[in-house]
Amino acid sequence: MENPVIIFGAKGIAHPALEIFNSNQVVVYGFLDEDEKLHGTEINTVGVLGNPEDDGFLKLIGKKTEAFVAVDDPKYRKFLVKLLNERRKVQPINAIHGTAFISTDAVLGHGNFINARVNIGAGAEVGSHCIIHSGAIVDHKVKVADFVQIGAGSVINSEAEVGEGAFIGSGVTIISGVKIGKNARVGAGSVVIADVKDGETVFGNPAAPVKS
Structure with missing residues (x-):
């Protein structure tokens, strides 16, 4: 540049x-x-x-x-x-750290922050204006929409989907194929084994909705 x-x-x-x-x-x-x-x-x-x-x-x-x-x-x-x-x-x-690994056929939008040791797998799709913190793994064929934030060390397993504006805390594990809704929030350290609705906040292992 x-x-x-x-x-x-x-x-x-x-x-x-x-x-x-x-x-x-x-x-x-x-x-x-x-x-x-x-x-x-x-x-x-x-x-x-x-x-x-x-x-x-x-x-x-x-x-x-x-x-x-x-x-x-x-x-x-x-x-x-x-x-x-x-x-x-x-x-x-985009701001992409030199130690990040991005597969040759992954798709990235604009304005993303991708920090050290992030791994974005084959066929993964990351939208625009996302924040992906250190050591996060976005596995193969994962779809991440725009304005998503993914915490340090989180693992989003293959073919999972993360909706626009969702927040994934640090150290979260999202099981393969799970769908995280638009503007949903997943608390740090959670293990998500089922779909999360739009705007819903979940926490725990296994992750469950947080009652407001």
Whole structure:
């Protein structure tokens, strides 16, 4: 990649995203964050320049720089992606750690964060704007929709499906063929052996719905 990157967000996954780009010899121009207290500060010598909605910085996107959205909160992540799509007509780029393994026939969308030692298997499909933390395994023919977050060390076994906006905690095991619904949440360490409904929260071994 020839152009430098502006990272949207300066908290959460922003620092590891910087490390990913550095390790891939991609220059990070700076960070943009809505928190004014962070403006003028640095993360590993790279400055937090201003607000993500500042036209002075936005006009650089797609011409002189690329964009990556490093925001954990799915609603704000969607807002920033829409901002880039509509005002700059661009898609955020992927941030893929050099130690991640991605099968040659796996399919990836845009704007994904894929950290160290992630394994994405043959024929797997990962949508756009997903966050996949260190050591997670997305096995062969798994389908992961957009805006999904998968915690460190989780294992999603073959042919499972994860719906849009779902949150999978750290150390989760999802059994082959299980379907996780849209915006569902799976608590850390859970073993999921049955389908999870849209918007449902499950936890435990075996995972069971959490009563609100």
